[in-house]
Amino acid sequence: MAWDVFNIIGTIAFAVSGASIAIERKYDIWGIYAFGLVTAFGGGIVRNMLLILPTSLWSESGLIKISLISITAVFIFPSVWFKFKKYWMVFDAIGLGAFAVQGALYVQSKGFPLSAVLIASVLTGIGGGVIRDILATKKPLVFYDEIYAVWALLAGCVIGFGWATKPLELYALFGCIVTLRVISVIYGWKLPHVSINRRKNFTEHS
Template structure:
């Protein structure tokens, strides 16, 4: 049940964030659906390639595709006044980041991969879809900005790799922690160190 809930939460959250970005960029309805689907499933596909799982396994999740399509349709047709609630779409991005980072780490852990692979699986599953979304929308991906983003996914993967998450309540705590840390990053403007080369 926990695994299924992570899948559903991550799919819905990233589908919503993909649709909002597409509408901000004034994409037509086909672009909205494509960007939403890529955001929801791109991270999982990338993870599968790197940890040795056939990408075709994604097609076994037909129920998730239906959930994503329903979610995208609802967001696309909802009254404009409701977008005052959705305009801060980074919250949905944080939900997707947390859910998919944990799910990716669990996936790699169950395959008995080493710690490094588990952390990378968490990173790619949590942020891969967002990277593809931003590239298609001609935006600088969040993971490459100075704003802290991918580090929270990696810390979640590290926690799973070292035994946290054996019980459902531990996964819930980890999920909430990643979401809260991501939103605190946005609120306080936490930044990783950066260096700009000057001519």
């Protein structure tokens, strides 16, 4: 039951996120649906290609319908979504938390080892957003500007080590991941960067 709930939450959140980006980029209706679907299912497809089978996507007809309904809502009522544009990162946070937990649970249920659970959590959590940003000709934020994948990895660790197994514990983990993601955006938390100029100066002085 928990697995299904996270699947639905993540699908809606990322479908809305992808469709909103497409509208902002002034794409036509085809682009809007393409972006919404790619963002909603991209992470799961990448995970399945590496660990399981991509054909499992086609058995998710219910989730595909949910995704299409969410995208249609954004297309018909764009002003509603753009009115709260500054809160878009909340949809990303919700999608990240839901799919990170769902991805870890899914692979764990297949009997894969801890390493696969961690990889699945990250790929499912960030994969759709990365593909969306690439299609929108944007540098994926996860690789250079924001703490994103770390929170997905955290979810994988908690599930992989068996620290959260009951539904309430999983929902609490989901809430923590969403909260940490939102806080990291608000306060501008970043991972360490390496400056080429700084390394060059260090070499010259040594």
